[in-house]
Amino acid sequence: MTGIQKAACIGGGVIGGAWAARFLLGGIDVSMYDPHPQAERIVGEVLANAERAYAMLTTAPLPPKGKLTFYKTIEEAVHGADWIQESVPERVDLKRGVLTQIDAAADPKALIGSSTSGIMPTELQRDMKHPERMFVAHPYNPVYLLPLAELVGGTKTSPETLELAKARLAPIGMIGVILKKEIEAFVGDRLLEAVWREGLWLIHDDICDTETLDDVIRYSFGIRWAQMGMFETYRIAGGEAGMRHFLAQFGPCLSWPWTKLTDVVDLDDALVDKIAGQSDAQSGARGIRELERIRDENLVGIMQALKGADGGKGWGAGKILGDFEKHLWAKGGAKKDHLDPSAPLRLIDTKVSPAWVDYNGHMTEHRYLQVFGDTSDALLRLIGVDFAYVEAGHSYYTVETHIRHLGEAKLGTKLYATLQLLSTDDKRIRFFTTIHDAETGDALATAEQLMLHVDSKAGKSVAAPADVLARLAPIAQAHAALPVPEGVGRSVGQKR
Amino acid sequence: MTGIQKAACIGGGVIGGAWAARFLLGGIDVSMYDPHPQAERIVGEVLANAERAYAMLTTAPLPPKGKLTFYKTIEEAVHGADWIQESVPERVDLKRGVLTQIDAAADPKALIGSSTSGIMPTELQRDMKHPERMFVAHPYNPVYLLPLAELVGGTKTSPETLELAKARLAPIGMIGVILKKEIEAFVGDRLLEAVWREGLWLIHDDICDTETLDDVIRYSFGIRWAQMGMFETYRIAGGEAGMRHFLAQFGPCLSWPWTKLTDVVDLDDALVDKIAGQSDAQSGARGIRELERIRDENLVGIMQALKGADGGKGWGAGKILGDFEKHLWAKGGAKKDHLDPSAPLRLIDTKVSPAWVDYNGHMTEHRYLQVFGDTSDALLRLIGVDFAYVEAGHSYYTVETHIRHLGEAKLGTKLYATLQLLSTDDKRIRFFTTIHDAETGDALATAEQLMLHVDSKAGKSVAAPADVLARLAPIAQAHAALPVPEGVGRSVGQKR
Structure with a gap:
């Protein structure tokens, strides 16, 4: 990837500061010009947010951070830069003046992007000597995380400029999306402005x-749009008959009073053909069943990610999922009491989900431990160590684990896990879990684990209460009669 | 939670079938009426999709699946049901007729919901004898995954009905969101219709x-809206000055030609006060910095989930993230060559992210193994076993792992991992990894692991090539001089 060598940011608010953060964390030196007296503080805060986010985002090795230098003039700031990003307030005269000043001082080959949310680049590049390298690069807040930059050229922008801009954004984790024509507010902000105006009416009218x-947004189409946009989503809604069918079905709504947006396009044959054709080009390589599968896997992945959000409390649709699961456990946990203790307990039935596999479609190492953990959690619920028990201040903690990988699980493989107690006392439970391929019954992985009963506030091990031990005892007694599984007591690399 | 005891679905297309799936997978028997000759096949397909999705969604114990029965008349289908969901085609006369028939045959206390996307409930309940228990429950596709049902009452609907409906939806994982007033297309579809009409213009005008x-949607505001809606997002954009500041700043856009939506609300003081007050009630308990933190953690979690999508190939913003990481590894991997082999190699620096913690904010067990795995991946890249090497058909697989937990990591804890080689030959690498708290240097967990070099297509171990072994040798030689770490060679539960 052909990256930016040196960047200049003219204007350093929330947007300009976040552009600077993208560049700096990508290893690119940044020259900043912003006459605001608080500019250094504001940029520093945005950069701190960005660094915190990047630390969570990836364990890939970030390059050494670029150097940030503040300058007192635009001329000094743009010196030697091959990408200059303008992010000054949204007034056409102000922006045009700043861009003309940048143009005069910059290397004639440097790319000049504007962060404007809505002003057409033709307006902005009017007075430039080298307007062919000027364009709109419109990002979205938080700029250090959201990958999009809408790339829009004016009448004087060369097509090569937009392609070059796109290529230079990739190495800092951004995706340049090139629009065919300029229009006020471009594409994203036009869609947002439509929702905003409609939304204001809904609040106004109570x-x-x-x-x-x-809530309506984030529990429904918001999650959908995190992974597929409007047209691909509606293509699926059209079913096997595709986009043309969807348009035929929903075309009539355009004449219904479903929004205040009254200047309605004529959905004639030509427009239907255009949309159906573009949709085929976009999504036609995959059938509807495949798109449904991908959509559902994505939605599941997003909801599971949000289930762990806000320090594990859950957020948005993820919190709804967490509440649903608590309800299922409360209702279904008891059923497992009827498990037959004369054999290893079959405690978990599951399936390898898309979030569990690597690039080659194999279940990743740590997801095996996740299934082992789910299995020991199921054992704990069985003996009364449930959510309420843990909330009240006691729990069993895993202190030691020995895993063997004996086979492979792939995306979609059905799994089940069985657990056999090996030894117990009033503080300890040592047990052996096997993950099986549900089709063949083959053992794919085994774990020998040791859990200690703890007072979680005091942070030390204590004896478990009598009622917990009483539930554990009959299982331990029954399992004592089972043969010791092959592999128990091994150390790593030990000969058989 | 007070759940539904028996459900009836009148109309069984994609929407009605998915309602049925929600009920059935929630353990509720469903009576179905749909005169369409293909109804059983269509409902069966939707149910299969739903079961596949639920298997990925949760390991919580689903109740025994409810029983699905098809009936030839509405009267038979609604018999004994306490929730009846109407999902017939979107024609007011048809829907009103069906609902009036349902009303006449159903238990007078049964709740009757309509899946209509836009018709006002007052229109639908006009001819009912017991209209007070009729309402709109408008879901979103795919209904078996997206949790939202917009609950809307007509003039004759009792307020208790909506509260009762909301309570009954929770046990099947749905969230009923109650609107204050009815309006055509309710809230979600009004917002969607505005985007749809604006989007049609953008396509029409090329x-x-x-x-x-x-792409513009899913790389930007789509991801934002998966976790926070429009107003909370804009509240953050307003910064510490809050919603009022945002409205002052962006109010002028309402008069700009940024959409075809021309019937624009008057953003007067009364409306500004209303919005600012509602936004305080919604989000005021958290400061802007906290909202920013939660937003960024959510966005990171969503992008990471999408990075693993489509069988590990990545999807949407997750694919952009994956490409970014590949670029970082390609660029940064080489730097690690300068690591000093006379001590355990410090290969990973990371931080406990929100997706890694449990309800109590502690790092979950399997995430330790994820860090151990990232560390061994870093070792492999160091000796030339990188992405291209694996693609070409060879790799090292972990076959055995022994983990000890010695301390606790919490949300945000900075971690680093060091790796010491214990023994190597032409097929095997045995090594010992320690995860440290970066503040204190304390060991939080250790892993002894054994990796085997494999031909991944043939599925058997083979000797590693000379160049890989040549890169491994100097590290192994240097580490042979280090003391053997405490804990090496342990089996689970072994006395010290």
């Missing part, structure tokens, strides 16, 4: 409050 | 094609 409106 | 429009 149909709902802001929280309800936000 | 500003972009459908794929570009979809």
Whole structure:
């Protein structure tokens, strides 16, 4: 990837500061110009947010951070830069003046992007000597995380400029999306402005409050749009008959009073053909069943990610999923009491999900431990160590684990896990778990584990209470009669 | 949670079938009426999709699946049901007729929900004898995954009905969001219709094609809206000054030609006060810095989930993240060559991310193994076993692992991992990894692991090539001079 060598940021608010953070964390030196007296503080805060986010985002090795230098003039700031990003306030005269000044001082080959949310590049490049290298690069907040930059050229912008800009953004984790024509507010902000205006009416007319409106978005189409946009989503809704069928079905809504957006396009044959054709080009390589599968896997992955959000409390649709699971456990946990203790307990039935596999479609190492952990959690619930028990301050902690990998699981492989107690006392449970391929019954992995009963506030091991031990005892007694599984007591690399 | 005891679905297409799937997988028997000759096949397909999705969604114990029965009349189908969901085609006369028939035959206390996307409940309940228990429960596709049902009452609906409906939806993993007033298309579809109409113009006017429009959505505000809606997002954009500041800043856009939505609300003081007050009620308990933190953690989690999507190939913003990481590894991998082999190699620096912690904010067991895995991956890259090497058909697989937990890591804890080689030959690498708290240097967990060099297509171990062994040798030689770490060679539960 052909990256940016040196960047200049003209204007350093939330947007300009976040552009600077993208460049700096990508190892690129940044020259900054912003006359605001608080500019250094504001940029510093955005950069701190960005560094925190990147530390969570990836364990890939970030290059040494670029050097940030503040300058007192635009001329000094743009010196030697091959990418200059303008992010000054949204006034056409101000922006045009700043861009003309940048143009005069910069290397004629340097790319000049504007962060404008809505002004057309033709307006902005009017007075430039080298307008062919000027374009709009419109990012989205938080710029250090969201990958999109809408790339829009004006009448004087060369097509090569947009392609070059796209290529230079990739090494800092951004995706340049090139628009065919300029229009006020481009594509993203036009869609957002439509929702915003509609939303203001809904609040104005007391149909709902802001929280309800936000909930409607994030529990429904918001999750969908995190992974597929509007047209691909509707293509799936059209079913095997595709986009043309969807348009035929939903075309009539355009004449219904479903929004205040009254200047409605004529959905004639030509437009239907155009949309159906573009949709085929976009998604036609995959059938509807495949798109459904990908969509569902994505939605599951997003909801599972949100289930762990806000320090494990869950957020948005992830919190709803967490509540649902608590309800299922509360209702279904008891059923497992009827397990037959005269054999290893079959405690977990599951399936290798898309989030569990690596590039080659194999279940990754740590997901085996996740299944082992789910299995020991199921054992704990069986003996009364449930959510309420843990909340009240005691729990069993795993202190030691020995895993053997004996086979491979792939995306979609059905699995089940069985658990055999090896030895127990009032503080300890040592047990042996096997993950099986549900089709063949083959053992794919085994774990020998040791758990200690702890007072989690005091942070030390204590004897488990009598009722827990009483539930554990009959299982331990029954399992004592079972043969010791092959592999128990091994150390790593030990000869058989 | 007070759940539904028996459900009836009148109309069984994609929407009605998915309602049935929600009920059935929640352990509720369903009576179905749909005169369509293909109804059983269509419902069966939706149910299969739903079961596949649920298997990935949760390991919580689903109750025994409910029983699905098809009936030839509405009267038979609604018999004994306490929730009846109407999902017939979107024609007011048809729907009103069906609902009136349901009303006449159903238990007067049964709740009757309509899946209509836009018709007002007052219109639908007009001819009912017991209209007080009728309402709109508008779900979103795929209904078996997306949790939202917009609950809307007509003039004759009792308020208790909506609260009761909300309570009954929770046990099947859905969230009922109650609107204050009815309006055509309710809230979600009004917002969607605004985007749809604006989007049709953009395609019509050749500003972009459908794929570009979809990319703009899913790389930017789509990801934002999966976790926070429009108003909470803009509250953050307003910064510490809050919603009022945002409205002052962006109010002027309402008069700009940024959408075809021309019937624009008057953003007067009364509306500004209303929005600012509702936003305070919604989000005021958290400061902007906290909202930023939660937003960024959510965005990271979503992008990471999408990075593993489509069988590990990545999807949408997750694919962009994956490409970025590959670029970072390609660029940064070489730097690690300068590591000093006279001590255990410090290969990973990371931080406990929100997706890694449990309800109590502690790093979950299997995430330790993830860090151990990242560390051994870093070792492999160091000796030339990188992405291209694995693609070409050879790799090292972990076959055995012994983990000890010695301390606790919490959300945000900075970690680093060091790796010491214990023994190597032409097929095997046995090594010992320690995860440290970066603040204190304390060991939080250790792993002894054994990797085997394999021909991944043949599925058997083979000797590693000379160049890989040549890179491994100097490290192995240097590490042979280090003391053997405490804990090496242990089996689980072994006395010290």
